[in-house]
Amino acid sequence: MGVISLRLKDRDLERLDELSKATHKDKSTMARELLEYGWDFLMFKYYKEGKLSLTALAKKLDVSISEALDLLKERGIEAPLGFDDYLKGFEVFNQVK
Amino acid sequence: MVFDSSTLILLAKIDLLRESAEDISIVIPPKVKEECLFKESLDALLIKTLIAEGKIKVEKAGNQEAVRKLRADFRIEEGEAQALWLGKRLGVPLAVDDGPTIKACKVLGVQFVTAIHFLINLRARGKLELPLALAKLDALAAYGRYSRKIIEDAAQRLRGGN
Numbered sequence: 438m439g440v441i442s443l444r445l446k447d448r449d450l451e452r453l454d455e456l457s458k459a460t461h462k463d464k465s466t467m468a469r470e471l472l473e474y475g476w477d478f479l480m481f482k483y484y485k486e487g488k489l490s491l492t493a494l495a496k497k498l499d500v501s502i503s504e505a506l507d508l509l510k511e512r513g514i515e516a517p518l519g520f521d522d523y524l525k526g527f528e529v530f531n532q533v534k
Numbered sequence: 535m536v537f538d539s540s541t542l543i544l545l546a547k548i549d550l551l552r553e554s555a556e557d558i559s560i561v562i563p564p565k566v567k568e569e570c571l572f573k574e575s576l577d578a579l580l581i582k583t584l585i586a587e588g589k590i591k592v593e594k595a596g597n598q599e600a601v602r603k604l605r606a607d608f609r610i611e612e613g614e615a616q617a618l619w620l621g622k623r624l625g626v627p628l629a630v631d632d633g634p635t636i637k638a639c640k641v642l643g644v645q646f647v648t649a650i651h652f653l654i655n656l657r658a659r660g661k662l663e664l665p666l667a668l669a670k671l672d673a674l675a676a677y678g679r680y681s682r683k684i685i686e687d688a689a690q691r692l693r694g695g696n
Contacts, residue, residue: 490634491540492569492611501573502539506547506677516679517633518648522640523684526647529627530655533535533558 485514535647536561536621537590539569539613540631544649546577548673553661554652555589561624563595563616595620608638618644631678649678650688657692667692 445453457467480497483489489497495505537560545551554560562570570581584590595601595616604615614635621628627645629652630636639646653674657667671692675685 484633487633487637488609490610490614491632492613493609496611501575501578502569503543503547503573503575503577506540506543509679510677514679515681516631516648517636518631518680518684520681520683520687522636522646523648523650523680523687525645526651527654529645529647530651532645533627 481509481512481514484509487517535559535626536563536617536624536628537566538617538628538630538632538635539566540635541629541647541649541652542566542570542581542590543577544631544674544678545652546580547677548649548653548670550649550653550656550670551577551580551584552589553656555584557656557659557661558652560584560590560629561593561620561626562590563613563620564592565595565613565616567592569613593620596623604638608634608641610634610638614638618642648680650674650680650684654688654691664692 453464453467453471456471457464460467462470477498480489480494484491484494491505492502495502498505498508500508535558542551542562545554567585571578581590585592597619601612601615601619604610604618605612608615610618610632614632617628617630618635618638621644622642627647628635628639629648630639630646631648636646638644653667653670656662657664662670668689671685671688674680680688
């Protein structure tokens with residue numbers, strides 16, 4: 438495990454202290470957990486914005502694609518499919534048949 | 535039809551992959567196979583079984599340089615790029631439920647369908663009874679996270695409304 442020092446705003450230090458007391462965890466553990474939560478949150482945001490593909494999301498979260506789909510389901514993040522594209526899909530199917 | 539991991543796994547999760555594989559010829563590139571079988575799970579086991587039975591064919595995506603370019607141009611991963619390249623080379627639609635890959639399909643003029651189309655197609659062909667089809671739609675609404683408008687339209691189509 439590496440070590441870094443960083444400056445935090447007073448407000449963030451207060452929050453860290455509050456969480457640390459509430460969860461009975463030391464501040465370093467709490468800060469590491471918050472970083473992980475923050476990372477996951479940001480990756481889901483990037484996925485939602487179309488900046489990450491599903492496979493890229495799975496890689497960033499260190500899970501399989503199947504698990505990434507489970508996580509998207511839990512969070513109810515809407516699929517990247519417009520209604521017009523959905524309608525076009527039927528034409529494609531009719532051509533295949 | 536060439537499949538990306540997203541649609542393959544979605545159909546496996548709602549237990550419609552075998553029915554789809556019996557209805558349509560499914561081809562995947564090697565990286566999609568690797569991604570789908572990466573960790574042990576029920577959907578991975580089903581995909582592995584269908585590959586072993588020859589119901590899902592694995593076909594090489596040959597042109598590495600073209601695949602690299604697709605990855606760079608559309609910010610997609612190797613499996614998604616291989617599937618896209620293979621669909622384009624074979625001149626067949628891509629089954630995909632991934633946003634950036636769908637955008638790439640539109641730019642490159644590759645036709646695409648998503649998991650929900652397979653459900654509606656199976657119902658239209660009389661391969662699923664209505665109650666079962668609606669139950670699958672519920673599962674797909676959760677896992678596929680389609681918009682309410684799409685789910686409502688799909689339900690209407692399953693009931694024979696369109």
